[in-house]
Amino acid sequence: MAPPLIRFDKVWKSYGQGEARVNALAGVDLAIDPGQFVAIMGPSGSGKSTAMNIIGCLDTPTAGVYAFRGVDAGRLDRNRRAMLRNLYIGFVFQGYNLLPRTTAAENVELPLIYRGVGASERRKRALKALAQVGLTGREHHTPGELSGGQQQRVAIARAIVTQPTLLVADEPTGNLDTARSHEIMDLLTGLNDNFGLTIVMVTHEADIAAYAHRTIEFRDGRVSADTRNHELA
Amino acid sequence: MFWETVRLSLTSIRRNLLRSFLTLLGIVIGVAAVIGMLTIGSGTTEKVKQDIAKLGSNLLVVRPARPDRSGSTSFTPRPLTEKDVAGLRSGLENVRAVAAVAQSTVRVVYGAQNISAQVTGTDDEYLAARDWNLVLGRSFTESEVRGGANVCILGETVRKQFFGAGDPDGQSVRVGKTSCTVIGVLESKGTSGFGQDQDNVVMMPLLGFQRRIAGNRDIDSINVAAQDGVSTTQVQSDIEGILRDTRRIAPDADINFEVRDMTQVADAMTSATTTMTGMLGAVAAVSLLVGGIGIMNIMLVSVTERTREIGIRLAIGAHERHILMQFLVEATVLSLLGGLIGIALGLGIAGLAAVSMSIPFAPSLAVILMAVGFSAMIGMVFGFFPALRGARLDPIEALRHE
Numbered sequence: 098m099a100p101p102l103i104r105f106d107k108v109w110k111s112y113g114q115g116e117a118r119v120n121a122l123a124g125v126d127l128a129i130d131p132g133q134f135v136a137i138m139g140p141s142g143s144g145k146s147t148a149m150n151i152i153g154c155l156d157t158p159t160a161g162v163y164a165f166r167g168v169d170a171g172r173l174d175r176n177r178r179a180m181l182r183n184l185y186i187g188f189v190f191q192g193y194n195l196l197p198r199t200t201a202a203e204n205v206e207l208p209l210i211y212r213g214v215g216a217s218e219r220r221k222r223a224l225k226a227l228a229q230v231g232l233t234g235r236e237h238h239t240p241g242e243l244s245g246g247q248q249q250r251v252a253i254a255r256a257i258v259t260q261p262t263l264l265v266a267d268e269p270t271g272n273l274d275t276a277r278s279h280e281i282m283d284l285l286t287g288l289n290d291n292f293g294l295t296i297v298m299v300t301h302e303a304d305i306a307a308y309a310h311r312t313i314e315f316r317d318g319r320v321s322a323d324t325r326n327h328e329l330a
Numbered sequence: 331m332f333w334e335t336v337r338l339s340l341t342s343i344r345r346n347l348l349r350s351f352l353t354l355l356g357i358v359i360g361v362a363a364v365i366g367m368l369t370i371g372s373g374t375t376e377k378v379k380q381d382i383a384k385l386g387s388n389l390l391v392v393r394p395a396r397p398d399r400s401g402s403t404s405f406t407p408r409p410l411t412e413k414d415v416a417g418l419r420s421g422l423e424n425v426r427a428v429a430a431v432a433q434s435t436v437r438v439v440y441g442a443q444n445i446s447a448q449v450t451g452t453d454d455e456y457l458a459a460r461d462w463n464l465v466l467g468r469s470f471t472e473s474e475v476r477g478g479a480n481v482c483i484l485g486e487t488v489r490k491q492f493f494g495a496g497d498p499d500g501q502s503v504r505v506g507k508t509s510c511t512v513i514g515v516l517e518s519k520g521t522s523g524f525g526q527d528q529d530n531v532v533m534m535p536l537l538g539f540q541r542r543i544a545g546n547r548d549i550d551s552i553n554v555a556a557q558d559g560v561s562t563t564q565v566q567s568d569i570e571g572i573l574r575d576t577r578r579i580a581p582d583a584d585i586n587f588e589v590r591d592m593t594q595v596a597d598a599m600t601s602a603t604t605t606m607t608g609m610l611g612a613v614a615a616v617s618l619l620v621g622g623i624g625i626m627n628i629m630l631v632s633v634t635e636r637t638r639e640i641g642i643r644l645a646i647g648a649h650e651r652h653i654l655m656q657f658l659v660e661a662t663v664l665s666l667l668g669g670l671i672g673i674a675l676g677l678g679i680a681g682l683a684a685v686s687m688s689i690p691f692a693p694s695l696a697v698i699l700m701a702v703g704f705s706a707m708i709g710m711v712f713g714f715f716p717a718l719r720g721a722r723l724d725p726i727e728a729l730r731h732e
């Protein structure tokens with residue numbers, strides 16, 4: 098059995114000092130294997146986003162160990178974590194977070210720039226990623242000229258253009274209507290099935306969570322439930 | 331990667347064109363001032379050098395000393411005399427020419443035309459002393475000089491006024507109350523550094539001038555031209571020694587004449603322009619500083635406006651140095667742009683000044699390169715703090731920024 102891609106070992110994350118101290122995460126233990134599709138649920142303020150930031154190597158635990166690919170990511174400096182993100186992690190946000198006034202292709206090329214990939218190779222891979230998310234013909238549209246669902250597809254293309262190991266998605270369908278949400282979930286499921294892309298996704302909706310293999314529930318900074326979805330069985 | 335960043339910064343500057351331009355104003359004005367002033371300054375210096383060269387190289391001018399304004403003088407004022415000239419002629423070594431000169435402004439008439447010209451009484455060595463050539467005719471003969479003959483040589487302005495395309499040689503012109511025969515025409519020297527037309531002159535033998543125009547035997551000045559490669563300082567002290575003798579001044583008494591070394595006058599004038607250039611340079615430095623602060627300000631605004639963009643870039647794997655570079659390049663491109671506009675403007679101003687002040691247009695590649703380097707440096711220096719601020723942002727905070 099391969100070692101887990103993601104392992105939380107008594108992870109704490111605290112904000113503020115003294116009286117005002119808030120424990121966003123209060124001793125979380127967690128392991129996610131490569132290739133898993135995991136949904137994270139829980140009430141607002143339960144620590145989901147905090148956990149996602151740590152999983153995505155954007156943030157580090159206050160206490161405990163976060164190991165990503167067996168590496169203690171919590172001890173890495175900013176630039177090393179930036180490198181990990183660039184090499185292994187793709188991000189999809191609720192608000193798409195595309196660069197405004199910048200074409201879809203240019204947005205998708207962005208992570209490759211920081212990898213030092215040459216311009217023509219970048220363009221080639223970006224167009225391929227856009228084709229994968231079904232946006233052929235929209236390459237030169239700016240976010241303002243695209244619908245919400247299309248913008249989220251561009252964001253997904255940008256996340257997968259580097260062929261990452263892990264996709265971190267914090268409420269990827271939060272801004273979309275039901276039909277669009279299911280299209281996005283079909284896309285993510287396809288990426289998980291076809292490329293073995295590990296996906297960790299926060300959602301509030303049970304029918305969205307149902308696309309995942311496994312649902313982890315957070316409550317008050319702790320994991321309150323961890324269930325395998327029966328489809329997998 | 332680098333060109334990517336440059337392209338990115340150009341895009342960003344283009345998106346905020348008006349704002350970028352206003353920001354650049356300080357740099358533009360500063361650089362334009364520096365370039366303009368330095369170019370005008372070196373043109374002026376060039377002009378002064380040319381003027382001095384026109385005066386004649388290695389020229390020393392002896393004049394009687396004047397009592398100062400308070401009237402209390404330590405010497406007895408006395409005009410220069412034939413004896414002083416003769417003393418210098420026989421006593422000085424290493425000189426090309428010694429010419430006695432008396433001058434005054436006199437009305438010169440030819441037919442129905444008249445002009446007020448500087449009339450110079452002198453001898454046949456004057457042209458050599460002043461490095462001045464004839465374009466027509468001949469200089470005075472020795473006998474004409476000795477006898478104070480009624481002959482004269484015209485400056486270009488006078489010639490043009492009287493004769494236009496005609497031949498002046500052998501014509502008779504009236505100078506004051508006397509008349510004289512034209513034997514030559516001087517080559518044009520143009521306007522002097524003081525705005526005086528150096529061609530509005532008539533030359534005649536000294537003795538003739540003294541008898542028929544001045545009415546006295548005074549000599550206004552003696553021009554001495556040292557040979558090339560000879561120290562003018564040495565010649566100057568030789569002159570002082572000889573004149574003390576001919577004018578019977580005791581060794582410990584003050585001299586009643588002055589010897590001006592035109593080479594030193596040239597140096598003094600050049601250094602005066604240099605000082606002026608330096609002062610204007612200080613003004614320019616202040617406006618460059620203001621320009622730099624403008625850049626810093628606009629870059630801080632730019633970083634704040636693009637906090638979310640920075641967050642996105644950091645999240646997808648940009649290193650601190652990538653963000654730092656991006657904003658540093660943007661600031662540098664911005665101020666370099668200002669520098670280039672400033673250089674163009676400064677050269678334009680200097681060009682106009684060159685035309686209107688009739689000085690040479692003397693742009694210096696070194697100065698232009700310096701301005702380019704300097705404006706790039708201002709961008710880097712003043713862009714550094716804002717860029718660092720952007721690079722140090724926390725990606726999570728930055729992504730949350732609205």
Ligand SMILES: Nc1ncnc2c1ncn2[C@@H]1O[C@H](COP(=O)(O)OP(=O)(O)O)[C@@H](O)[C@H]1O
Pocket residue numbers: 112113119120121139140141142143144145146147148
């Ligand atoms: N930067 C922060 N500073 C202070 N408190 C924070 C910060 N980020 C999150 N928190 C707190 O940590 C808790 C968990 O937040 P979060 O992980 O965003 O929850 P969720 O995503 O599940 O809604 C909340 O109480 C929130 O107020």
Ligand SMILES: [Mg+2]
Pocket residue numbers: 145146147
């Ligand atoms: Mg959240």
